[in-house]
Amino acid sequence: MDENSKKADIKILDNVRKALIKNHFDCEVFLTVDEAKKFIVNKIGRNKKIGMGGSVTASDMSIADILTRNSNKVYSHNQKMSLEERRKLWLKAIDSDFYIASPQAVTRDGKLVFIDGNGNRCAAITWGPKELILIAGKNKITRDQDDGLWRARNIAAIKNNIRLDKKNPCVVSGKCEDCFSPERICNIVTILWKKPNLTKVTVVLINEELGY
Numbered sequence: 001m002d003e004n005s006k007k008a009d010i011k012i013l014d015n016v017r018k019a020l021i022k023n024h025f026d027c028e029v030f031l032t033v034d035e036a037k038k039f040i041v042n043k044i045g046r047n048k049k050i051g052m053g054g055s056v057t058a059s060d061m062s063i064a065d066i067l068t069r070n071s072n073k074v075y076s077h078n079q080k081m082s083l084e085e086r087r088k089l090w091l092k093a094i095d096s097d098f099y100i101a102s103p104q105a106v107t108r109d110g111k112l113v114f115i116d117g118n119g120n121r122c123a124a125i126t127w128g129p130k131e132l133i134l135i136a137g138k139n140k141i142t143r144d145q146d147d148g149l150w151r152a153r154n155i156a157a158i159k160n161n162i163r164l165d166k167k168n169p170c171v172v173s174g175k176c177e178d179c180f181s182p183e184r185i186c187n188i189v190t191i192l193w194k195k196p197n198l199t200k201v202t203v204v205l206i207n208e209e210l211g212y
Ligand code: SF4
Pocket: 153, 154, 157, 158, 161, 168, 169, 170, 171, 175, 176, 177, 178, 179, 180, 181, 183, 184, 185, 186
């Protein structure tokens, strides 16, 4: 990337950081995934319970493996688990020391946009874990809440439908059709306008394209 674009992107992320702090979130900006990973691993330390919110961003960063090697207990579901297995795991994840997830959008005025199919992640980011670590690459920055919701449905959801091998209409048309499909993955919207009162929240912004 040329130096001018890099400088502009850093300026934008820094403005988003200020907006998030105004909304009572903690926020750190990193230039690279490696720097962000180091920060998260150091912040969590050892012997903690960690819930994972099915984040492609966190999975791209291989965070769960590192945390497990550091004697942490990581609750992370996979598609091979039965519904009952996933349910039990999500209940443990919500009662964690740290919960790691990635919003589908971070707005320039410091709001965090999430859309879920099942709602386990939307539940956990609202209340339960002692501390949230919410990671987002620069590709998740949107102008405002409406733009964030548009991004969640017309960019993130389509990629997630393909990843999860869902046969929803957006996979064919390339845009959200606001479907009535039983496999629909956009059923619950949670927007953190401000930090939830009882949960510490750190937003980790990274000046790289990451996740969906
Ligand atoms: S078509 Fe359905 S599954 Fe696809 S993005 Fe829209 S609401 Fe979500």
